[in-house]
Amino acid sequence: MSGARNSTLTRRSFLKTTGAAAAGLACAGAVGAALSGEVLAPAQANAAGEEKTIYTLHQFMCQGNCSIKCTVRDGYLAKIEPSDAVAPKYQRCCMKGLSEIEHVYSPLRLQTPLKRVGERGEGKFERISWDEAMDIVGSELKKAWDAYGKESVYISASNEPRFGMLASILGAGTGVEPGIDRGIGNGVDPAIGGGGFASCTNETRDWVNANTIILSGINFLETSLMRSDDFFDAKRAGAEIIVVDPHFSTTASKASQWIPLKPGTDGALYLAMISHIIDNQWYDEEYMIAHTSMPFLVDAVSGQLLRSGKAPEVDPATGEAVEPADYLVWDTATNRAVIYDDPAAVPTLEGTYEVDGAKVATVFEQLKASQREYTTAWAAEKCDIDQEVIEKLAEKYATGGPAYLCFGYGGSDKFSNPDIQGHAMVILTALTGQIGKPGAALGHPGGGQGYGASLAAWPLPVDMVPAEIPVRADRFADTDAGVHVIISLGNTLQQYYANMNKTRTWLDSLDFILHVGMYDEDSVAFADVVLPVCSKFEDTVEHSIVRGGYNHIQLSQKCIDPLFEALPDYDVMYRIAQSVGLESVLPADAEELARFSIDNAEDPLVAGITFDALVKNNNTMPLAGIEEPRIGFADLQFPTPTGRMEIYYEPQHHSGQALPQWEENNEVFDGNPLMDKYPLQLAQTRTRFFVHSHFRGAAWLAQFYTGRIELNPQAMEERGLADGDIVEVFNDRGTFSCPVYGNNAIRPTSARIYEAAWSKDCTSGNPQNVTNDHVNERDADLITGAPIPFNDTLVEVRKAQGE
């Protein structure tokens, strides 16, 4: 055994790999260069110096929610480790967290306020003082207010920096960026009353209770690294973990089974599973009758659900009519249509009937009819997998005991129609009742999706509310939303918009762009004024952030003074409010806000947790009642008008999607003539190394990974490419170039790059130059609108000219 293993482990392979890892260091800093002479105050290392230990929290965008313990020596952040103030299960800190001791001091940090001196996008700036910067910000905001009104300002917010109240204070628009992460949820959530994120209904600590866990397009062991133990504990307890992914991801390599399907065809797989479960009658009739809309009657012609005609009540709070939820079912006891919750009724799942002269059928009967084409043989061809694989998967899911159906953000959700996948998945759940009990759930499990508590919001004057912007931010370039000023918090201008060349033209047309961030990311170059914020380790008060993290409440604590001229989030938000004379509505400092938000929280989960108690408990306390993993919908009551899983989407009847119908992707589909020119799908996947754009500037992570595109060695050979060659990646929308490497893990018809690469990670341009900004025609039908189909992108790759 050990002999066989060691055969690949020659001494030479050890050596070679070392060389490759050491050669990876990269990242030169444009802002560092622009600000030549600005260097870190040099530290005199002194091992015998003064040390203090600080407990705080790490990172918002990553869903790890780690509590950490920091050692500060002579004013420097010298060591980070998992906090020992939480139970062992929660004592976690990944390599990104550890790399902060370097990342915080990175030469790529924005150091001072900057004013643009070159063209937009050119990245030429001069340093200005905070006072100068805030004068410009104040006068630009007022200018826009006078010319076009407050709704002409839009705050494009990523998770960091965090300016929770700024949109309300300025009366600006914000938060219309649902083009990301909600693609599959668009199909799942209408059935179970969610808002589009489709968070997993159970927590991953419950995975040990499952017999089957299907992970579709989610590289869980990288993107939810901190919950990896739940994966392995479940597997050891006997769960079969099946990963559906076009690439051999880390998670695929650790799974019981990997299903390598064609990119963007996940919907076909789940449609076929529905058919196979129906054909074999593996569905749970009792569950369907009691807890879903499957027995409801539909008019076969109009597609409308039959109703008793109950007069809708009016919600006193909103003044709007409440959905009367007066659907009819066929009562086999009396042979007539009765209201679904009639206690005397014996509803049937099947059959067609006549009601008031109209031909009607149950939703389930309609489903059976609409599924006819979606055989396992059909899906096998669509997905390029064996029919038997699909049939076994369906059987396991439906008959193999408790099962999870999970999906992710960053894979199949970033195509033009992932709602169909979501709709099929929620129907699979409704057919089998795999929800609301230990070991059975549906949704996105990222970060573990444990208990979360809500905190109190600072009371602002009632007239201070964000502006309603009727257009989604990713459509600003196409549809005039009346926005003339952008406040970009973090690298949003690159991350939230596909087709960068179009974005550039739109950005050029704006009156004013303010960028607030930590690093010299792509968005910076477009700004007129740049404001540097601190990392969460630097602060001007002791405690500034309270967070309802994974099963805990966490409080931040200052480790070091602000570096350079950067200021913490709250202080910058305060200054922006002050620039237009509106700061008086804010608490005096972030600590007052933190104290307020926890001490006034009404959530029963935070019972007994106060600001002072948190400080006493090293800044973290478990929520009340988290001993058992969270099981969502345990009472099988869903927040829908009927309290059931409402899987028939009546408003989508006009587009044929009341029940899910296969629809080809926009670019990535067999037979698309564009493939002759651009035969490769560009997959922008997530990775353990970054949280979107964040950590791109960490030299300690660049030890392991530097910007590159990866192709299957077969695709490399077809194009005459060798490892390390600089290649152009291009299509009709644009081009970027970067080094290329071969990797067997990549599907031969795809090119993979980790998402949100900065231009600095590329030789020229950046991946958003080529990404697809198509809008699905069914946009208006989807609860959060059509997702931005970043991964529904075709490209060709060739050796860069002159290389």
Added chain:
Amino acid sequence: MTKLGIAIDLERCVGCHTCANACKMQNNVPTGMLWNRVLTEGCECIDGAVGTYPNLTRTFLPLACQHCENPACLRACPTGATYKDDMGRVEIDYDKCIGCRMCMAACPYNARSFNWEEPVRDVDFNYGDAAVPARAKGVAEKCTLCKERTDRGEEPMCVKCCPTQARIFGDLDDPNSEVSRVVVNRGAHVLLEEQGTRPQVYYFD
């Protein structure tokens, strides 16, 4: 006697490199060096795979000094700078190291790094544990099994930080320690057994 060692669960190892950075931080390891690396077996690149799509396998291999019972490095070291201590750890006395790099040539695991220049760091201060001694230009260095931590009765930093608990640390001389039990019960093996170095780092899956 005490014989400290580590057993690594290759099934649970997800190749995250947390152990690599935990070690780098704790031990103030300079730029361009890692005492603890995570290789992808049979691949030149990190996160590669062995085979032909879609018939693929991947095994991550975290690799640092194996704290061999019969260390090739120690036999090669002409000054006695490399020594086996009473806890079973292989350590380097930096003051005695003359920079001849015989140990590096001898080690079959490529576990050692050398300070060709005055060490530089990405930041301008010494990070990690204040008790870890500084190394100068011209000395060899490697995983110490977190000597300063294990002296205090703590586990090595890579073990503490591993998010999947893939790394089990303890006394291989104590048959009741978790690490001893895992080595016996889970059929653990060592790397390059034929070299006769008798590593105290085991791997199992």
